[in-house]
Amino acid sequence: MRRVIQWGTGTVGAEIATAIIDHRDDLELVGALVYSETKNGVDIGTIVGREPIGVTATTDVEQILKLAADCVIYTPRTAHLDDVCRLLASGKNVVTTAFLFHPARIDPADRDRVLAACEKGASSVHGSGINPGNLSGVLPLALSGMSRTIDRITLQERADWSVYESTGITFDNMAFGRPVEDISPTATDFLAFNSSIFTEQVWFLADALNADIDEVSASVEAIAAEADHQIFDHLLAAGTTAGQRWNWIGRRDGEPLIEIETLWTVGGEYPGHWPRPAHGWTLTIEGDPSMRTHFMSLASFTRSASMEEHVRSASVAAGMQILNAVPAVCQAPPGFATSATLPLVRSFAGFRREPGRGQRLLSDGH
Numbered sequence: 001m002r003r004v005i006q007w008g009t010g011t012v013g014a015e016i017a018t019a020i021i022d023h024r025d026d027l028e029l030v031g032a033l034v035y036s037e038t039k040n041g042v043d044i045g046t047i048v049g050r051e052p053i054g055v056t057a058t059t060d061v062e063q064i065l066k067l068a069a070d071c072v073i074y075t076p077r078t079a080h081l082d083d084v085c086r087l088l089a090s091g092k093n094v095v096t097t098a099f100l101f102h103p104a105r106i107d108p109a110d111r112d113r114v115l116a117a118c119e120k121g122a123s124s125v126h127g128s129g130i131n132p133g134n135l136s137g138v139l140p141l142a143l144s145g146m147s148r149t150i151d152r153i154t155l156q157e158r159a160d161w162s163v164y165e166s167t168g169i170t171f172d173n174m175a176f177g178r179p180v181e182d183i184s185p186t187a188t189d190f191l192a193f194n195s196s197i198f199t200e201q202v203w204f205l206a207d208a209l210n211a212d213i214d215e216v217s218a219s220v221e222a223i224a225a226e227a228d229h230q231i232f233d234h235l236l237a238a239g240t241t242a243g244q245r246w247n248w249i250g251r252r253d254g255e256p257l258i259e260i261e262t263l264w265t266v267g268g269e270y271p272g273h274w275p276r277p278a279h280g281w282t283l284t285i286e287g288d289p290s291m292r293t294h295f296m297s298l299a300s301f302t303r304s305a306s307m308e309e310h311v312r313s314a315s316v317a318a319g320m321q322i323l324n325a326v327p328a329v330c331q332a333p334p335g336f337a338t339s340a341t342l343p344l345v346r347s348f349a350g351f352r353r354e355p356g357r358g359q360r361l362l363s364d365g366h
C-alpha cells in the first residue's frame, strides 16, 4: 500500500481524492494540504463529498512535510518550486498537473535545485495532465510510433472557458477581463509562467523526436469582448480580454517544426480571423505518413449530462493522468520522470467499479 498526500483540493484535486477513496485500494490518503481556512482541520472525505476517512486536511506545510508518504499529488492553482523542492528533499515523490512537465528545459538554476532535491530525497517528479500532458506528450509520442519521418507537429487546443469553474485561474491567473494591452508572454508572473510550461512542451517533443530546434518563440493575440458576459461571479466587460490566441513555435534554422497553438475564449465570442479547428484538441503530424487526430472529453457520449459534468470531465482526465502515474513514478529512478521515460500510464481501475476500502459514496451514487 502506498501512502499519498493530496496537495490542493480544488477542481482537479477533489477529482483525484475521490478517485483514491472510491477506486484505489492500493493507495492510502494520509494527508491533504489546503489553502482555505474553512477546510483547515476538516476530514478529507468530507471536503470532497465522501464519508469521513479519519484524516484531516491542514494549511500547515510543516505538518505535511513531517508525514511519512510515498508520493504527493500536487495540484494547487499556483505552483511553488520551493514547496516541491522541500517535498522531494524529504523523500516524497511528486506528481503534478501544475508544472515541471519537462524540467530538463526549465531555467537551469531551477532545474539544478529540483535535481538536487531529488537526489537528496531519492525521489522523482512527474508533471502531466491533458495539455500540457497527455495530448502534448504521450499522444504525439504514441502516434510517432507509426512515423517513418516527421516534418512538422502541430497541436491546436480550442476551448471556451466560460463554464470552467476555476475562475481564479481564468480571471486572476490568465487575466481574462483585463485590458487587451495587458496580455503578453511576459505581462505578469503567471502569464510568463503559463507561457513557459507550453514552451517546455515544445522542447519536450523536440528532444524526444530529434528535432534539434534552436529556439521556441511565444506570442499571443488578445481579443476584446464585443458585449458584457457574466461568468459565474465575474462580469467580463465589453472591451476587455475575451480571447487569447497563443502560439509557441520551435524552429530549426528558422523553419517551424513544432507548434502548440491555443485558441481560448471566455464568453463564447469567436474571432472571425482565427483558425477554426473543432472544439477540443487537434494533433497533426505532417510527415511520412501524415496523421491527424482529434481529442475531446465529455462526461458521456451516450447519456445526457449537464454542461458542468461535461466540463468536469477535463479535470477528471487531467487528474487521472497523474494519479495513474503514481506507481510508476514511485518506482522511477531519482530525478525527472517524463512521458518519454515512464512506461505508458494506463487506467488503474479500468472497468472495475467497486469502491475501494468499502467507502460509501455520498454525492454521486455511481
Ligand SMILES: NC(=O)c1ccc[n+]([C@@H]2O[C@H](COP(=O)([O-])OP(=O)(O)OC[C@H]3O[C@@H](n4cnc5c(N)ncnc54)[C@H](OP(=O)(O)O)[C@@H]3O)[C@@H](O)[C@H]2O)c1
Residues within 6 Å of the ligand: 007, 008, 009, 010, 011, 012, 013, 033, 034, 035, 036, 039, 075, 076, 077, 078, 079, 097, 098, 128, 129, 130, 131, 132, 133, 165, 166, 167, 168, 169, 315, 318
Ligand atoms: N496540465 C493540465 O492539463 C491541467 C489541467 C487542468 C488544471 N491544471 C492545473 O492544475 C492545477 C489545479 O487546477 P484546478 O482546476 O483544480 O484549479 P482550482 O479549482 O482553481 O484549484 C484551486 C486550488 O488551489 C488552491 N489554492 C487556493 N489559494 C491558493 C494559493 N494562494 N496558491 C496556490 N494554491 C491555492 C485551492 O486550495 P483549497 O484546497 O483550499 O481549495 C485549490 O486546491 C492548476 O495549477 C492548473 O493550472 C493543469
